[in-house]
Amino acid sequence: MGKTLFEKVWEAHSVRELSNGQTQLLIGTHLIHEVTSPQAFGMLREKGLAVRYPNRTFATVDHIVPTNESAEPYSDGLAQAMIEELRKNCAENNITFFDTNTGKQGIVHIVGPEQGITQPGTTIACGDSHTSTHGAFGAIAFGIGTSQVRDVLATQTIALNQLKVRRINVNGQLAPGVYAKDVILHIIRVLGTNGGTGFAYEYGGEVFDRFSMEERMTVCNMSIEGGARVGYVNPDDTTFDYLRDRKYCPNGDEFESAITRWRAFASDSDCHYDDLVEIDANEIQPTVTWGINPSQGVGVNENIPTVESGGTQSERASIEEALEHMSFEGGSPVKGKKIDVAFLGSCTNGRLSDLQEVAQFLKGKKVAEGVKAIVVPGSQVVASIAKAQGLDEIYTEAGFEWRGAGCSMCLAMNPDKLIGDQLCASSSNRNFKGRQGSPTGRTMLMSPLMVAAAAITGEISDAREVFNF
């Protein structure tokens, strides 16, 4: 019997079995950022340990970076202290740091692929749950805690249990106006926020075969929102075309032999999956979340559920809690909810293709009065290409604020925050209570084009109607 990509990568990186039955797994590529690494370096210092393979760790700064000021010191002293700490730790340990003055800084999950650091058949870890993004390349990528960041720095390994693999096929054709973001919001709606616990999700089928790398990244990014720590797509020509000529990829003949090696990691046609889920692409609608976890989503033309529609007491309690936080009435249409803020960016949807897709519809349109709309490129590279293509002008003419690269209002560790109970149409990945910086703030997740539609009309709208599909 054949093997899945997960099994092949796992075997190639297994070091040994630990006394508790877990596997000591080699982490080939380690990505770090300013929020979850300083304590790990502190622990190393305390124990007198060195970084074992400094050339296998890459750093950037993303969570706390202000997007509306670039001069240091930043107005926020804590943010300044964090960036300085990372600079110091990287310099002391000879770690490559894509700092703000390199032209390469950005959200860690955008920088890795963009620089060609993210490669098929590799293991990747980062102290951030959206590390699953890198699975789009056929890597096995884990979000880890700070003690494990310490473990990787000191040993280049972590202790893990092997995961089961669930294959998720999405076959058929996505309708115009339905995007990768809708695919993953739909999958989470169907399988739930904890449906993926204990699983790696292998995404495949006609829709994924046709998807670009950036679309695959959007889906893999939110695997953890469905409880799956790992999500991946088997590598194919789309993957290799994306990686060709990237800085940290092999060159010339070496690239060709790397392709042969990478291709062999793809799941075999006769492999065994622990579970199989079939999703019909034709059924996926532009999806919007109405609640306080990413599984609480509906098609844009559907109504928000009522408390009574919950199948169990605990589901009813969850719906009730969500409706209360969102100040929504059960049974009311999701369309027409008035928004205050539109946020376009994040490691889910802050890539060049996201900005391009929206820009082509935005020409000649204006952001509704009273709506604050910001667009935050995912990296300095994205920002610079977008500018060269004139996208920044399209956005600013429409009334969006064009910002510098970073995580920004996805989790509001920088000055970009909701105020009070503002409602935000957001292309990010989490709608938890308080996620966007105000404890009473409200987040509705959707695709970038749906964010733009909401920005222009001032309310949740069907982008296909707003932009005359």
Place this chain on the structure above:
Amino acid sequence: MKESAIKEIKGSAIYVEGNDIDTDRIIPARFMKCVTFDGLGDYLFYDVRYDSNRNNKEHPLNDHRYADASILISDNNFGCGSSREHAPQSIQKAGYNAVIAGSFAEIFFGNSTNLGIVCASVDDAGRKKIVEEIESDPSLLMTIDVENCLVKVGSIQVPFTIKKGARESLLSGRYDTLNELLEGDSDVEEVVANLEYIS
């Protein structure tokens, strides 16, 4: 650091109701602007405990009857969301040594175990019984018996489940993985030598 074996946890307990209690709820992101984990205990459940003027809201953690609790009880999919270790760190630094829930999000579970926090899964019926006991007498001492996978409180005892590896790590005192990982260094070198992208 040499850890000692964790065979049982004893203490009074507090119930924080709700499914899908996420890591942003456990510790809001703005409190992660720090370079150490010191003091994170003060921010546990901050936005659900306090209003914007830091006045107490109605929350079990503000109920003086549970002030001495060292075991946290909640519902399904506890700790979902971010991989931030700041979440279990804040739980531990606020004085809790164990969490009982219906189920745990995977990364949270691993992070907690690494710190020696016992994460015990108890089904809905079992949790209901436990919660009834502690709400009838918040001072009741509970025992989480890791060896026998039992929660004992008042007149009742209910079974819990925990990943085998985590249980073994707690019982052997080797829940902090670093020392054992360091011991594998020569094996690591061998694996590295076979991986073209590294060597």
